[in-house]
Amino acid sequence: MKTKMKTTLIIFNFILLLVLTSFSAFKEESYKKGDYFYLKLAPVDPRSLIQGDYMILNYEIVDELWARLNNTKNNMKVGYIVAKIDENKVAHFIDVVDKPFDDKNLIFIKFKSNSYNIKINADSFLFQEGEAKTYENAKYSKVVIVNNVLRLVDLVNEI
Incomplete structure (x- = not known):
């Protein structure tokens, strides 16, 4: 049970990190095209x-x-x-x-x-x-x- 919870938490954190990084990169690129x-x-x-x-x-x-x-x-x-x-x-x-x-x-x-x-x-x-x-x-x-x-x-x- 604990292993499944840890795995879920790691996957959730990875997805959150990916979304935040993508948003930041998109925002920075939009400045360059402004x-x-x-x-x-x-x-x-x-x-x-x-x-x-x-x-x-x-x-x-x-x-x-x-x-x-x-x-x-x-x-x-x-x-x-x-x-x-x-x-x-x-x-x-x-x-x-x-x-x-x-x-x-x-x-x-x-x-x-x-x-x-x-x-x-x-x-x-x-x-x-x-x-x-x-x-x-x-x-x-x-x-x-x-x-x-x-x-x-x-x-x-x-x-």
């Missing part, structure tokens, strides 16, 4: 460009946000970058707001800030070992927005 756009990368310190199997990323849109926040002496901790996507699917900084509003021509990218750093949830890129040369000259990141939060899909040299 309505993507590009963010122009800004230069970073070359000594910290490639650290192991990941890259630290910096974006022009974040630099523009940083300048805007410093010019207005605004110390927002959480907010949204307002951006417009051009004909090449590249996002350009428009403004910064504390909460998104309804405008189909604009996108809203959530950010978090402290006194010295701004995070937009796509600030590092993981890649396979030995693939650094493929990505070190990237000029854009390919991203999608899910609930106003960026999801990094890939790095590209050209659009």
Whole structure:
């Protein structure tokens, strides 16, 4: 009796694990097929460009946000970058707001800030070992927005 119960429990757990893993993989693939756009990368310190199997990323849109926040002496901790996507699917900084509003021509990218750093949830890129040369000259990141939060899909040299 106990053996049958253990076997049933193991099979149930395996099926549950399979369902959860499949759901997670399906969700991740759906992000990659979503309505993507590009963010122009800004230069970073070359000594910290490639650290192991990941890259630290910096974006022009974040630099523009940083300048805007410093010019207005605004110390927002959480907010949204307002951006417009051009004909090449590249996002350009428009403004910064504390909460998104309804405008189909604009996108809203959530950010978090402290006194010295701004995070937009796509600030590092993981890649396979030995693939650094493929990505070190990237000029854009390919991203999608899910609930106003960026999801990094890939790095590209050209659009």
